[in-house]
Amino acid sequence: MFEEKIMSHAISTHDADGPLMAHGSVLQTGITNGKIATWLFLGSEVMFFTGLIGAYIVLRFGQTTWVDPSSHEFPLAIPLTAANTFLLICSSVTLVWGLQSIQQGKRAKGNLGLLLTTLFGACFVGVQAFEYYSLWNGMHHPPFRPNSDLFGSCFYVMTGFHGFHVLVGVIALAVLTVMGYRGHFNEKKYAPVELTGLYWHFVDLVWIILFAIVYLM
Amino acid sequence: MAHKHEHAVPLWTLFLLLLAFTAAEVGFYEIWVHSNQHAMETGGVPFMPKVAMVLVLLFVLTLPKALIVLVYFMHLKFEKLLIVGLAVLPFVMVGIAILPNLSDTLALKSRAYNHPTVAIGDYAHAPTAGDGSGEHGHSDAHEATPAQTQESTDSY
Incomplete structure (x- = not known):
């Protein structure tokens, strides 16, 4: 009885054919289950990454010695990583563009947006893999590995977990791209793109902060 | 979105x-x-x-x-x-969790975690600053001598 009341309230306050119903069932709040679940998941991710960043801050400022980012011995390539940051920002923009296109019924543009986002994301992972390879093998500096010092441990843990999240996002986006080209999404059915987009933007957000904290300080 | x-x-x-x-x-x-x-x-x-x-x-x-x-x-x-x-909410929660931990930074400064780990009783084999035996490039300049490491361990 109570559930019927909730559903009737939800349906009466929202168009049954509207985007909310396209996301699956609707809660009394007028927010879809999928969106609530995604934000709860992202909340746990915020705490996970902030735990890592917090540990880094405590360790970084609690040390008497630390590799100086402005010295010639600093192993990280900032121009390369800045370019990688640019790639990730581009991927967020193309994803928003793709989603807006799908919502407006422009499926071809929407699919192109998804494809570009996947490619940008894959490029980011590729550049990060190259960066790891060059650091590990000491192509420009002495080898820089997780056991080099505290900065090495922190660097590989934080960027490694972030890179893993990007890889998962790229796989999800690749699946969505295939689904898009098979005609699964339209102006009424786009929830998977929207929810995966939330995850992807979060990954972008984390990188913006990691780039400043790990590479520039 | x-x-x-x-x-x-x-x-x-x-x-x-x-x-x-x-x-x-x-x-x-x-x-x-x-x-x-x-x-x-x-x-x-x-x-x-x-x-x-x-x-x-x-x-x-x-x-x-x-x-x-x-x-x-x-x-x-x-x-x-x-x-x-x-x-x-998660940002607020982690802020509350991290801020008290920042007080640990003062305690950490008095220790020397950023040096190669030396097992207790193995000081004779520990690398010394400037002997070139360190394998980690830029961190070599900061390596502790056995005496310094002993002192650091004693501070616990």
Whole structure:
């Protein structure tokens, strides 16, 4: 009885054919289950990454010695990583563009947006893999590995977990791209793109902060 | 993200803003680095203390980028209060969790975690500063002598 009341309230306050119903069932709040679940998941991710960043801050400022980012011995390539940051920002923009296109019924543009986002994301992972390879093998500096010092441990843990999240996002986006080209999404059915987009933007957000904290300080 | 088309975000404006902030971030950092290197060579000081550079970098150049992504790309500006609360609450919680831990930084400074680990009783084989036996490049300059490591261990 109570559930019927909730559903009737939800349906009466929202168009049954509207985007909310396209996301699956609707809660009394007028927010879809999928969106609530995604934000709860992202909340746990915020705490996970902030735990890592917090540990880094405590360790970084609690040390008497630390590799100086402005010295010639600093192993990280900032121009390369800045370019990688640019790639990730581009991927967020193309994803928003793709989603807006799908919502407006422009499926071809929407699919192109998804494809570009996947490619940008894959490029980011590729550049990060190259960066790891060059650091590990000491192509420009002495080898820089997780056991080099505290900065090495922190660097590989934080960027490694972030890179893993990007890889998962790229796989999800690749699946969505295939689904898009098979005609699964339209102006009424786009929830998977929207929810995966939330995850992807979060990954972008984390990188913006990691780039400043790990590479520039 | 957008439920209705009137919630469409000004995509290209935001893209250019993010691009400008990233370029400013890297440019500002590079200028400070050159200033710092010049200061070290001439015995002067950089145009801005490092702590000020870090604060500018974080709060003037990085935070706006993060907010643009959070507010516009993740569409928080157009979401219901419940979603906004779900998004903001974890940041508050981690802030509460991290701030007390910052007091540990003072305790950490008195220790020497950033040195190669030396097992107790194995000091005779520990690398000494300048003997070239360290395998980790740039960290060699900071390696502790056995006596220093002993002193560091004793501080517990």
